Amino acid sequence: MMEKLKLGVFELTGCGGxxxxxxxxxxxxxxxxxxYEMGEFHMASSAQGGGHYDVGIVTGTVSTHRDLELxxxxxxxxxxxxxxxxxxxxxxxxxSVELPIREKLKAVYGDEGNPMKALDSKPAVxxxxxxxxxxxxxYDKEELYQxxxxxxxxxxxxxxxxxxxxxxxxxxxECVLVKRNLPCLGPxxxxxxxxxxxxxxxxxxxxxxxxxxxxxxAGEYEIxxxxxxxxxxxxxxxxxxxxxxx
Amino acid sequence: xxxxxxxxxxxxxxxxxEIVVEDGEVKDVRLKIVEGPRFFELLTLGRHYxxxxxxxxxxxxxxxxAHSVASVMGIERAFxxxxxxxxxxxxxxxxxxxxxESHALHLYLLVAPDVLGYSDAIxxxxxxxELVKEGLALKAFGNRIRELIGGREIHxxxxxxxxxxxxxxxxxxxxxxxxxxxxxxxxxRAVRLxxxxxxxxxxxxxxxxxxxxxxxxxxxxxxxxxxxxxERIEERSLVYSFAKQGKxxxxxxxxxxxxxxxLKAKMLTPEAKRLFEEQRERLETGYVSYNNLAQAIExxxxxxxxxxxxxxxxxxxxxGENVPVEPGEGEGIGYVEAxxxxxxxxxxxxxxxKIVYSNIITPTALxxxxxxxxxxxxxxxxxxxxxxxxxxxxxxxxxxxxDPCISCSVHLVKL
Numbered sequence: 028m029m030e031k032l033k034l035g036v037f038e039l040t041g042c043g044g045x046x047x048x049x050x051x052x053x054x055x056x057x058x059x060x061x062x063y064e065m066g067e068f069h070m071a072s073s074a075q076g077g078g079h080y081d082v083g084i085v086t087g088t089v090s091t092h093r094d095l096e097l098x099x100x101x102x103x104x105x106x107x108x109x110x111x112x113x114x115x116x117x118x119x120x121x122x123s124v125e126l127p128i129r130e131k132l133k134a135v136y137g138d139e140g141n142p143m144k145a146l147d148s149k150p151a152v153x154x155x156x157x158x159x160x161x162x163x164x165x166y167d168k169e170e171l172y173q174x175x176x177x178x179x180x181x182x183x184x185x186x187x188x189x190x191x192x193x194x195x196x197x198x199x200x201e202c203v204l205v206k207r208n209l210p211c212l213g214p215x216x217x218x219x220x221x222x223x224x225x226x227x228x229x230x231x232x233x234x235x236x237x238x239x240x241x242x243x244x245a246g247e248y249e250i251x252x253x254x255x256x257x258x259x260x261x262x263x264x265x266x267x268x269x270x271x272x273x
Numbered sequence: 274x275x276x277x278x279x280x281x282x283x284x285x286x287x288x289x290x291e292i293v294v295e296d297g298e299v300k301d302v303r304l305k306i307v308e309g310p311r312f313f314e315l316l317t318l319g320r321h322y323x324x325x326x327x328x329x330x331x332x333x334x335x336x337x338x339a340h341s342v343a344s345v346m347g348i349e350r351a352f353x354x355x356x357x358x359x360x361x362x363x364x365x366x367x368x369x370x371x372x373x374e375s376h377a378l379h380l381y382l383l384v385a386p387d388v389l390g391y392s393d394a395i396x397x398x399x400x401x402x403e404l405v406k407e408g409l410a411l412k413a414f415g416n417r418i419r420e421l422i423g424g425r426e427i428h429x430x431x432x433x434x435x436x437x438x439x440x441x442x443x444x445x446x447x448x449x450x451x452x453x454x455x456x457x458x459x460x461x462r463a464v465r466l467x468x469x470x471x472x473x474x475x476x477x478x479x480x481x482x483x484x485x486x487x488x489x490x491x492x493x494x495x496x497x498x499x500x501x502x503x504e505r506i507e508e509r510s511l512v513y514s515f516a517k518q519g520k521x522x523x524x525x526x527x528x529x530x531x532x533x534x535x536l537k538a539k540m541l542t543p544e545a546k547r548l549f550e551e552q553r554e555r556l557e558t559g560y561v562s563y564n565n566l567a568q569a570i571e572x573x574x575x576x577x578x579x580x581x582x583x584x585x586x587x588x589x590x591x592x593g594e595n596v597p598v599e600p601g602e603g604e605g606i607g608y609v610e611a612x613x614x615x616x617x618x619x620x621x622x623x624x625x626x627k628i629v630y631s632n633i634i635t636p637t638a639l640x641x642x643x644x645x646x647x648x649x650x651x652x653x654x655x656x657x658x659x660x661x662x663x664x665x666x667x668x669x670x671x672x673x674x675x676d677p678c679i680s681c682s683v684h685l686v687k688l
Contacts, residue, residue, distance in 0.1 A: 031560025040309030043678075044334025044427045050382065051426070053409055058397075063396055069282045072393035094472040108539070120331045121311040131312050145310055164331060165427040227438035228423040232327055234428070260321055267328070 031061075032081035032179060036068040037101040039087030039094040039151060039170050040121070040268050044165045045112035046086050055172055080105040081177060083143055085157075088114045088148040094153065094199035095146070102155040107178060111171065113164040115151040117236040117269035120164075122148040159184055164234035164268060167220050189221040191231050194222040203230050208254045210264060215247045217269075236269035276661075281669050289678065290668060292652050297658050302648040303511075304641060304672075314631040322348050322600055322626040328684035329618065329633070330423075333678055335378065338371045339611035341432040343618040346488065348434045349598070350605025351622045356596050359586065360436050363422055366449070366582045367432065367610065368487045369575045370418025373411055375612035376530070376568040376575075377677045380399060380463060380646040381408020384565055387670050388470065404466075408461045411572065414452050418579065421445050435593030443587065450583040453576040457544070460572035464548050474647035474671045479521050480532035481506075481615055481639070483608045486540045492608060492615065493536055494521065501606065502617050518641040520632065525642035528614030529675065530567035531556060541562045542577035545570055561647050562674045568612075601628025608687045611636055613676040637677045647671050 038046045046068070050056060065072065066080055083105025089095050102108055111120040124131060128147045152160060161170055174184035189212035190222045195202065203225055204211040211230030213222070217238045224231050237244070244265060265271035276292040293301040313332055317325050326344040330337040342364050349356065382394040385404065391397040399404045416426040421441045424431030431438045441449075483489030484499050492498035492506075508517045520526075534541070534556060548570050549556070556563050556686055558599035600622065607618040614636030651671050655664045 040311065040333055042334045042337075042428075044337075046333050047378075048427065051412070053413055060395070069280065072282060072395065088309070090311070094309060120328055121313075124312045124313065124315045130316060132310065134315060138688075148311070149310065165425070166333065169569055223425050224438075227429070229424075229430055229433075229438040232324075232430060242351050263320065264324070267324075 031064040033066050033079065034063040034175075035066040035080040035083045035101065035105065037083060037085045037097055038069065039085065039098060039115070040090035040148065041087030041112070041114040041119075045114070046084075048165055048168055049084070049171070050086075052168055052172055058173055059172070059249070063175070079106070081107065082175070083108045084111050085151050086111050086115055088118055088150055089154055090121065090146055090148040092144040092146065098151050098154055100155075107158045108155070109174070110151050110157040110160045112166050113162045113234055113236060113268050114148075116160040116162040118148060118150040119234075119268050122150065122270075123267050159186075162217065162235045163220055170219055187217060188239070189218045189224070190214055190242075191216045191218045191222050191235070192219065194218045194220070195225050198222055198226070200225045201228075203228065205248070210251055210256055210261070212247065212264065215242045215244050233264065233271075234268045237271055265273070275632070278354075278665050278668065281672055284582075286334050289504050290648055290672075290673070292656070294656070296577070298658075299649070302645055302652050304645050304648060306641075316631055317628045317631045319619075320628050322352075322434060322622060322628065325620075325628060326432060326434070327428075330428050330430070332635075333377050334427045334614070335678060336371055337428050338367045338419055338432065338615075339609050339616050340618070341423065341429075342368060342517075343607035343609040343611075343616050344620075345432055345434050346607030347605045347607065347618040347620045348607075350607065350624070351603035351620055352598060352601055352605070352626070353603065354596055354598055355474040356436065357592075359589070359592055360596070362582050362586060363437065363441070364432065365487055366418060366579060367422030369579045369582070370415045370422060372487070372571060372575045373579075373614050374415025374419065375676075376572050377408050377411035377415060378611075379673075380565065380568055380572075381412070381465060383673060383676075384467070384470075387673070388466065396605070402609060407462070407538075409455060411459060411463075414456055415575075417452075418449060421449070433595070435598040439453045440472075440591055443591070446583045446587050446591075450580050450587065452582070453580040457573065457576045459517040460569070460576055461544070461548075463569040463572055464535060464552075464566070467557075467565045468552060470562055470565050471513060472555075472560035472562055473651065473667070474560060475525075475643065475650050476559040476673055477525075477527035477531070477561060477589050477643060478559070479526035480535055480559075481521055481526055481528050482536045482609050486533065486537055486610070488607075488609045490608070495536065497536075502608075502634065503617075506634070506639070508638065517638050519639040520642060520644075525646050526639070527559075527561065527564075527643050528636045528639045530571050530612075530614075531559075531561070531564045532614070533610060534567045534570060534586065535559075542581065544577055545574035548573055560645065561671070564674050564676065568676070600624075604630075611678070613637065613640075613678055615639060635678065637675070640675050640677070644672060644675055644677065647674075 157211035177184045203209040209230040212233035216233045217235045274294045280289045321424045326341045328345040329340045423429030576666040617634040
């Protein structure tokens with residue numbers, strides 16, 4: 028029998044969903060366990076970590092010194108490191124509050140200062156190089172499953188390179204931007220979620236971050252302005268999950 | 274001397290405890306929430322109301338729908354919007370789905386390894402594969418309901434002020450009715466399994482819940498008379514924790530499945546009520562460890578109630594119409610029962626419907642003082658009697674009984 032790859036899951040600050048979602052591959056989790064041996068994963072296991080990992084998964088933003096140490100440690104110990112979820116790849120919602128950390132802490136906790144060594148929330152990818160970034164708030168479980176299977180086979184994971192609109196068209200959903208004038212960020216957002224929000228008849232909120240390459244946020248801005256949306260509203264929408272500049 | 278324990282495992286988010294020992298005597302235990310702050314109330318300030326529930330959903334993955342619904346209710350109350358029975362029933366169905374997936378996760382994957390003596394469910398699966406699969410089946414069904422009502426398993430955006438983006442179809446509701454009946458026997462088995470857990474942790478003196486089973490207009494406590502949170506609950510910052518701590522009339526108290534059962538037994542469905550009566554004496558002692566058993570009984574409640582709601586909606590037919598929302602200046606509070614207890618979203622809005630004040634109080638912050646009291650009791654019994662490894666294991670079990678949601682608890686604001 029071939030030797031299994033060692034997999035570790037490292038959780039920085041976030042909602043917990045990205046780590047949790049690994050468990051909820053349901054029966055396919057057991058398929059993955061044919062190829063991987065689960066190492067540290069503190070949400071799911073009391074097993075203590077240590078040692079080297081073939082594949083490491085890091086979720087969340089760096090929001091404290093503890094997070095930063097954990098992230099560097101994960102990088103140093105993993106051959107192949109995956110930044111999983113929009114917190115790790117783009118910062119997501121918690122990185123969108125633009126006040127300096129001291130002011131934020133004061134507003135929330137009063138005048139005690141910064142006793143717990145909090146940092147401004149930033150995505151993991153700003154601190155360390157990663158081998159693969161899978162965005163999404165939450166990410167699509169299928170994409171993670173395929174990526175881990177590909178890595179186990181020694182193949183390069185597939186990286187989507189098209190906007191959400193492509194998945195809308197494939198599903199034959201009505202265009203909520205053109206037909207219903209809803210503020211939809213689908214045209215400039217990286218696909219891979221199977222157009223989850225448009226499936227509910229609502230506009231894409233941009234949780235997978237900007238489409239790399241020839242994305243045109245200025246054009247999207249103009250379209251939304253033309254539909255009567257306020258400029259500040261649009262800019263805040265752009266900046267919610269990733270720091271898009273219109 | 275301060276003994277710092279390592280981070281708790283098999284809980285959602287990052288937390289640890291330190292024990293203060295003076296002259297060989299345990300003086301205090303501090304529960305430190307070390308998960309970084311996430312500033313959710315600051316994030317929502319100045320935002321247009323329409324986008325706020327989607328943002329608040331991101332507070333937590335396990336209970337995103339409770340945050341969406343509490344947020345939507347707070348906003349609707351601020352604008353004076355009343356929604357019809359159909360929308361209320363669908364929201365309740367969503368919350369039930371969340372109760373199922375969250376309780377199943379907690380009981381089968383996080384607590385069961387303690388009951389059976391394993392470090393995690395994956396290692397437990399070699400000998401107890403059936404049990405793990407039963408837990409995953411309940412969890413998957415809960416998530417399926419969340420997908421139907423919320424739009425996605427995690428962080429959906431389908432719950433909106435005034436209604437939904439998309440309504441479930443007849444076929445989907447029939448599936449809910451069928452599945453809730455089929456899974457009921459698994460839930461009943463869970464009650465037997467978790468009835469075996471003994472008493473540990475502190476005994477709660479006060480219990481708080483919403484006045485309806487899964488949401489309410491106000492809160493109730495063991496007195497029964499409804500009140501607003503501002504009248505009896507106070508929060509304070511702690512220098513050693515990113516989560517604040519709530520007190521009820523200045524004392525520690527409990528929110529969660531156990532308080533729901535004790536305060537609202539009359540509202541239970543038939544089989545859940547029967548099981549509650551069977552276990553009543555034990556539950557009424559108020560030991561926090563019985564929260565696990567209470568959650569198992571709620572699995573039964575959730576499946577029975579999900580079936581009832583699906584049947585009611587199928588009999589009446591789905592109308593699928595949203596209520597118009599007129600934004601304006603106002604103030605509103607949404608009270609919802611997240612799986613692990615009372616969740617409060619409180620907003621004030623301006624004339625354009627932007628958020629100008631936001632306060633969110635989560636169950637883990639409300640339970641924080643009770644968790645510390647429970648840890649202190651356990652440490653006093655164990656310190657010097659057993660090794661550190663053994664002690665940490667027991668303390669983890671005690672914290673786990675609260676089903677803490679640490680990610681949720683780290684962003685509370687006072688403006």
